[in-house]
Amino acid sequence: MPTPSRILVPVDLMEGSRSIIDYAVQLARPFNAAIEVMHAWEPPQYVAPDLLVAAPGWNPQSLEKTALEAARKELDVLIAPIDSPRPITQRLEVGEPATAVLRAAEAGGFDMIVMGTHGRRGLPRLLLGSVAQKIIARAHCPVVTLHVHEGK
Structure with missing residues (x-):
């Protein structure tokens, strides 16, 4: 198996x-691999992404623009303090997360994906699906998953 040179790290911006990013950096370090951290925002099914969001004193913006700006800020906060031998790039996508990750991995020439899994079982998994499972089943490259413990 060739050594990784480009690692995609999809995150859901949750606890x-x-x-996960720290783990990817440690994994990439000996190979001097590039890391790109990605977040996919899925528009709610029950409202249009171009719905305007407004509050007193704000200029109205689309829900999509508001969500992507918030996600970009969260990614900046996550990545800024990380000590990595190479700059970490970031990407925001709109769409169903598994599909967006698979599309980005293929188009970007990534040779590894490092991502978290919440390990849900039963009804929560049935209702929420498993992004990690969909990616593992269809990825063109190795996928490393880390169990993410949810806060109580």
């Missing part, structure tokens, strides 16, 4: 995202 545990930082530990």
